[in-house]
Amino acid sequence: MLSLVGIKKTFNPGSVNERLALSGVSLKLKPGEVVTVIGGNGAGKSTLLNCIAGVYPLDEGQIWIEGQQIQQLPEYDRAPFIGRVFQDPLLGTAASMTIEENLALALKRGQRRQLRWGIRAKDRAFFKEQLSKLGLGLENRLTTRVGLLSGGQRQALTLLMATLVPPKILLLDEHTAALDPNTAQKVLHLTEKLVTQHQLTTLMVTHNMSDALRLGNRTIMMHEGRIILDLQGEKRQNTTIPDLLAMFKKASGESLVNDRMLMVAGGN
Numbered sequence: 001m002l003s004l005v006g007i008k009k010t011f012n013p014g015s016v017n018e019r020l021a022l023s024g025v026s027l028k029l030k031p032g033e034v035v036t037v038i039g040g041n042g043a044g045k046s047t048l049l050n051c052i053a054g055v056y057p058l059d060e061g062q063i064w065i066e067g068q069q070i071q072q073l074p075e076y077d078r079a080p081f082i083g084r085v086f087q088d089p090l091l092g093t094a095a096s097m098t099i100e101e102n103l104a105l106a107l108k109r110g111q112r113r114q115l116r117w118g119i120r121a122k123d124r125a126f127f128k129e130q131l132s133k134l135g136l137g138l139e140n141r142l143t144t145r146v147g148l149l150s151g152g153q154r155q156a157l158t159l160l161m162a163t164l165v166p167p168k169i170l171l172l173d174e175h176t177a178a179l180d181p182n183t184a185q186k187v188l189h190l191t192e193k194l195v196t197q198h199q200l201t202t203l204m205v206t207h208n209m210s211d212a213l214r215l216g217n218r219t220i221m222m223h224e225g226r227i228i229l230d231l232q233g234e235k236r237q238n239t240t241i242p243d244l245l246a247m248f249k250k251a252s253g254e255s256l257v258n259d260r261m262l263m264v265a266g267g268n
């Protein structure tokens, strides 16, 4: 399904701001595989997702999706088969547009923009049905501007938009990190529901170690632009958070440091 071969990325090469972000990442995901991604600050997690989505060109390596090599495609040409949800609830939706207008845009993902587009009654009925599954009452607010929604409601809507036309790959980049714990759990629950319903091949970056082990069927750990641990199957099932921290230390020679992870340890 998704295959990454020797991906390398350095920002600002040759300058004082040179940053090695990915130093040869290879990874193969089977169809429907849900992989959680953890690692310390600056490990390269977001860059990995950004490179798959086409935000940054690669220095070296290949990206394959369903047998098609895509690393040469610009971001907009990858959009038809990649769904994304970011940490910031403001990024995935257009605040000045209504809920139904946002969903109509999501429904046209990957199609060439037309000068005129309207929302058909059939589409509206489909949006209502999909929104009602979120359990947030948004199905009765189709003409509400998205800017009036809470962060959690916006993130739920973004998830729905990212999966409305099921993508070949779903990329989630700490998509619950900016939400309060209660709302974060609701959005995570919704994520599981949508991923299972559409059997989506998913890469999910999280700072929450317990979510990383609980969700999906595989966990990879990154450090200094490399994958240093790849846990799946029975071994993953028997792994606890202290085990994970010990594995990280053994593989990297360092303790795992991530600002947001410390927040979780502090009881948030």
Ligand SMILES: Nc1ncnc2c1ncn2[C@@H]1O[C@H](COP(=O)(O)OP(=O)(O)OP(=O)(O)O)[C@@H](O)[C@H]1O
Pocket: 011, 012, 019, 020, 021, 039, 040, 041, 042, 043, 044, 045, 046, 047, 048, 258
């Ligand atoms: N657009 C950019 N320009 C320059 N350097 C960048 C850029 N994006 C990321 N970097 C650098 O690349 C490295 C990897 O960053 P990245 O954001 O991928 O890490 P991360 O694992 O997502 O970290 P965090 O958990 O702190 O968000 C870091 O050294 C970072 O400073």
